[in-house]
Amino acid sequence: MAEFTMELNEEQREVRDWLHGFAADVIRPAAAEWDEREETPWPVIQEAAKVGIYSLDFYAQQYFDPTGLGIPMAMEELFWGDAGIALSIVGTGLAAVGVLANGTEEQIGTWIPQMYGDQNDVKVAAFCSSEPDAGSDVASLRTRAVYDEARDEWVINGTKTWATNGGIANVHVVVAVVDPELGSKGHASFIVPPGTAGLSQGQKFKKHGIRASHTAEVVLDNVRVPGSCLLGGKEKLDERLARAREKAGAAGGSGSVKNAAMATFEASRPAVGAMAVGTARAAYEVALDYARTREQFGRPIIDNQGVAFQLADMRTQIDAARLLVWRASWMAVNGKPFTAAEGSMSKLFASETAKKVTAQAIQILGGNGYTREYPVERMHRDAAIYTIFEGTSEIQRLVIARALSGMPIR
């Protein structure tokens, strides 16, 4: 187990500086254009692939960093550059992690390379769980996967929504119900390979922020995938379902799922917290720079306590958010139990901080802050996503409150 440390080692510092350079030189200058175009920034993803940032190798290296700081450090730097473009770059990683966590070695080797494509022909992947009637309430998914034993195929029907890269992805990872009696313990994840008949893109959403990231509905109409596309395989699924049925029978109901589900989310939420820290830090830096150079009443506006104290609060909250994120990331990598839902804490605090700090940045820039000539209004629009996806702030509070109290708070 790696000791918790706040100090990046030499290798991590090198990676951070390299990522920062890419964020500053390639991502940030392209941010306004792709925000306006509201399209996937393929050329920027391709640049990231060329230098090795858009690749499984890079992602896996950070993911398995024993200090836990690899992923949060990478997320902070890329999202410092621009949230929409950075999500286009890391969105595939969300689907890849689903396969890394639940797939067999063969599935990992077959599908993850197809998620990324190669430098000359980059591809993206999508993770499709949310549905129109199942957002926060993940247990009420309706998309159904039924096994056709004669053909060793799964038949999937349903509509997914809010899927990052949905419909434009080469590989889709789809969560579907295989046993409706078991709530979220009756769910399983499937690979939908490139070009599979029956999968189509529904509505593409026009969004408030992170507009360079593609978000859409995914319609699954009698989608047939081979048995080998069930992540983890049929034997493992049957064993898991049998255990869940036994427990549900013993409990006289559908059984509690909170521990298994919680552990998974607790481990992934700090990464979203780190994205929020990146956006917050970006807005804070713009505001600090502006406050030092903008003069009113014959002096820089930072000479006013009213402005300087805002900057002091912004920086304090950003540093506090990063501490919570790094703690939770270290806990996740080292298998520490999240007894107080520390992963959710980090995501809650960092995402609320990003919303607050980006709003303060607009205030400090005055009229300029309110225009698209300066980046803080985009950063403020982008920041709003962090309190919504990967569990809303209310759901984070619910999870933390339940962990603290042991009560089924509703």
Ligand SMILES: Cc1cc2nc3c(=O)[nH]c(=O)nc-3n(C[C@H](O)[C@H](O)[C@H](O)COP(=O)(O)OP(=O)(O)OC[C@H]3O[C@@H](n4cnc5c(N)ncnc54)[C@H](O)[C@@H]3O)c2cc1C
């Ligand atoms: C840009 C974007 C990208 C996304 N990417 C993906 C993706 O790639 N894959 C994917 O599967 N999903 C994705 N999502 C979906 C995202 O995770 C959901 O939007 C989120 O979980 C909230 O679900 P919902 O939108 O249905 O809101 P709802 O669950 O309907 O919530 C609406 C409001 O009610 C509140 N609320 C709900 N239940 C409670 C409760 N019990 N107590 C207190 N308050 C409550 C919520 O906090 C929220 O304020 C994405 C969403 C967006 C906007």
